Amino acid sequence: MAASGIAFAGQAGEGGAPAGQASSQSAPSSEAIRPFKVHVSDKALKELKARLQATRWPDKETVSDASQGVQLAKLQQLVKYWETGYDWHRLEARLNALPQFVTTIDGVDVQFIHVRSRHPNAMPLILTHGWPGSPLEFIDAIGPLTGPTAYGGKAEDAFDVVIPAIPGHGFSSLPKELGWGPDRVARAWDVLMHRVGYDHYVAQGGDHGSVISDAMARQKPQGLLGIHLNMPATVPPELVKGIHAGDEPPANLPDAERTAYQTLSKFFARNAAYGAMMVTRPQTLGYGLNDSPAGLAAFMYEKITEWTYPSGNAEAVLGRDRILDDISLYWLTGTASSSSRFYWENNNNNFSSAAQRTTEITVPVAITVFPGEIYRAPKSWAQRAYPSMYYFKEVDRGGHFAAWEQPQLFAEEMRSAFRSLRK
Missing domain, CATH: 3.40.50.1820 (Alpha/Beta hydrolase fold, catalytic domain)
Structure with a gap:
């Protein structure tokens, strides 16, 4: 096992973990935050x-x-x-240059990147990926988010960023029981944000990340100031069947x-x-x-x-x-x-406002519509779906993978969307 406490196994025997799957050989404290490094074996790469x-x-x-x-x-x-x-190995080196960690939440190891801004009073922001994306979607946006002065922003626009891998994705462990849907992940994300030291934060997501962020907003945990979505669930219930x-x-x-x-x-x-x-x-x-x-x-x-x-x-x-x-x-x-x-x-319609129970959300909601999204949410649908929506903007570049495709524009949208929620 590597000194980080997490290693990558090679090709497992029958019934074991797949090649490259993270494995731990110790039983850390349930709330411990352990350093994490990526190392994929040569055997797995040759295979x-x-x-x-x-x-x-x-x-x-x-x-x-x-x-x-x-x-x-x-x-x-x-x-x-x-x-x-x-x-x-190029990607491995880039990831290992970032502050990476793992912690156990509700019996599952959650791996995450946590980059603090050098600017004071940075706003904590948790970013959630989707499928077929991953935490890698947000890597190029870390600089503009945490160091805005180098990317055309102001120091007071800075964020601390937390980028977890959804359980069953990336370097987080694989759930062994039923129940790890959006609501459970949403609760885990609130635990994570408090565990790393934040008493208030904002959340952002597209794809699965949008569904999880919606769930967080419905749950309204103490400290959640607002959410931003780039794939909002806005389809009115009376139109779902016809679509x-x-x-x-x-x-x-x-x-x-x-x-x-x-x-x-x-x-x-x-x-x-x-x-x-x-x-x-x-x-x-x-x-x-x-x-x-x-x-x-x-x-x-x-x-x-x-x-x-x-x-x-x-x-x-x-x-x-x-x-x-x-x-x-x-x-x-x-x-x-x-x-x-x-x-x-x-097992839900991720685009339906009724399926995602968006009208139950009372925390502030911000939405950016990127032109290449699976569908462009109309403002009229968004206002109806999210009664607490306070920010809506249509931009001219980017698609479903907003941060991956347009990291600078994505960061600018986070600055604009969350500026009024800063404490």
Whole structure:
């Protein structure tokens, strides 16, 4: 075991942890915060390359676009680079240069990054990722958030940032029992923020992070000053059935609402099968994704490239290495099944205001709409869904992975959105 208290095992024997899965050999105090370093064994990395080299490819798609899924030539290029050109140790070194920790909450080890600003009175901010993202989404935003004076901001705009991995994702441990859905994670995040020393804080999230932030706001723990969402649950309950059925939108919808309705209707008709599989059969799905890195890459790359703005251009926006950082994290931690189970545990419509019970929220809510989001939430829907909304802005760049794609713009939005809540 490394001196940090957390090490990475190599390839486990039958029934053991997957290659690269974090393991602890001690029984620390339940509230201890232990330093954390990443180290993936050479054996795990060699096995990954061998599996990539041995990929059994399907036949070529019969269309000239990506309407049947990731195109064969495109994925072969990505996988070849993963095998021969990608360097995991580059990411490992970057992560290990950050203050990383792990603590046990409700029986699960939660790994997190915690960077304090050098500026006094910085606002504590917890950032929650989603799928197929990870805490890596926020790495490039740490500088602008914690050191705003170097990025066009003011010292009084500074944040302390806490970036945890949802249990079952990344370097957090895998839940061994039912119940680790958004509400339980939300309670754990409040424990985490108080445990690291904050009596007040704000929360931000997109994708799963939006659902978890909504849950935190409903729970209204002492010290939560407000939340910011970049994938708000705003769809009015009377429209949900029609959207899922592919019905024509009601004739009286204003233009922005009609566009949102049609975008979501198309999403559920043609692009949501991945979610249906994760909601209904995460274990079955995991057998394939946990065994084939090329299969995992195809499953994740499709959504990464589809949801990055402009759609289909993820490698130009994020770069091939950063995309493979994220995919490698899922592979090396063996979290294909456990991350899918979060969908099974949630089993809800993440876009529906009724499903997420947004009208129960009374803490201040801020929303930024990025143009490449799965759907652009209309302000009229947002105001109805979140009665305590005090900030709403539509920006001109970025997609579903807002902080990953546009870290500077994301940080600027955090400064603007939370400025009035600073103590």
